[in-house]
Amino acid sequence: DVKVTQSSRYLVKRTGEKVFLECVQDMDHENMFWYRQDPGLGLRLIYFSYDVKMKEKGDIPEGYSVSREKKERFSLILESASTNQTSMYLCASSALQGDNEQFFGPGTRLTVL
Amino acid sequence: AQSVTQLGSHVSVSEGALVLLRCNYSSSVPPYLFWYVQYPNQGLQLLLKYTTGATLVKGINGFEAEFKKSETSFHLTKPSAHMSDAAEYFCAVILVGGGSYIPTFGRGTSLIVHP
Numbered sequence: 001d002v003k004v005t006q007s008s009r010y011l012v013k014r015t016g017e018k019v020f021l022e023c024v025q026d027m028d029h030e031n032m033f034w035y036r037q038d039p040g041l042g043l044r045l046i047y048f049s050y051d052v053k054m055k056e057k058g059d060i061p062e063g064y065s066v067s068r069e070k071k072e073r074f075s076l077i078l079e080s081a082s083t084n085q086t087s088m089y090l091c092a093s094s095a096l097q098g099d100n101e102q103f104f105g106p107g108t109r110l111t112v113l
Numbered sequence: 114a115q116s117v118t119q120l121g122s123h124v125s126v127s128e129g130a131l132v133l134l135r136c137n138y139s140s141s142v143p144p145y146l147f148w149y150v151q152y153p154n155q156g157l158q159l160l161l162k163y164t165t166g167a168t169l170v171k172g173i174n175g176f177e178a179e180f181k182k183s184e185t186s187f188h189l190t191k192p193s194a195h196m197s198d199a200a201e202y203f204c205a206v207i208l209v210g211g212g213s214y215i216p217t218f219g220r221g222t223s224l225i226v227h228p
Contacts (some may be wrong), residue, residue: 042220099145099164100207100214104156
């Protein structure tokens with residue numbers, strides 16, 4: 001069964017902390033994505049990567065960075081967490097070829113106090 | 114550029130009633146179209162997709178959608194709602210040959226099913 005896993009389902013951090021969210025996929029997909037999901041706003045793309053060590057900004061990259069050192073792993077980093085980054089974070093992956101269907105992880109609900 | 118509009122942030126139906134969730138898109142080139150479902154506290158999973166061929170596509174759990182190019186629509190239907198269908202539904206579009214593999218998502222429609 002194909003899978004995208006995320007390191008935590010729930011996370012509580014304090015303002016100013018550095019936060020790491022990790023995502024791993026086992027489908028050998030080239031593309032990986034980080035979204036945040038907020039009520040009424042749908043999914044907003046933070047960053048994406050189409051290859052190891054490659055990254056591109058999405059629609060809302062401010063306050064975030066990413067790392068992709070291995071094909072299967074894509075990390076989202078909040079350098080200094082703020083309360084407005086409290087949200088649900090979703091990781092997804094897709095193949096470069098074909099119809100680009102996305103496979104999602106279960107999500108991480110981050111609360112910044 | 115592409116965009117997706119889901120009409121109605123909430124749709125409420127009775128158990129056993131028809132489900133209709135609306136999705137319209139704008140695209141200058143042929144699109145790939147997707148419906149994803151998100152159950153509470155879970156990630157999104159694919160419900161169905163249209164790429165090429167038959168315009169009426171069937172998905173999991175009895176859902177289907179029809180691609181209507183003239184109406185730029187891809188509405189999701191199910192003949193008889195079940196309580197377990199209560200979830201958030203997202204429509205998404207990818208441009209074919211547009212050089213991008215990044216989908217544009219609608220804002221989502223929350224389906225509420227009453228007993």
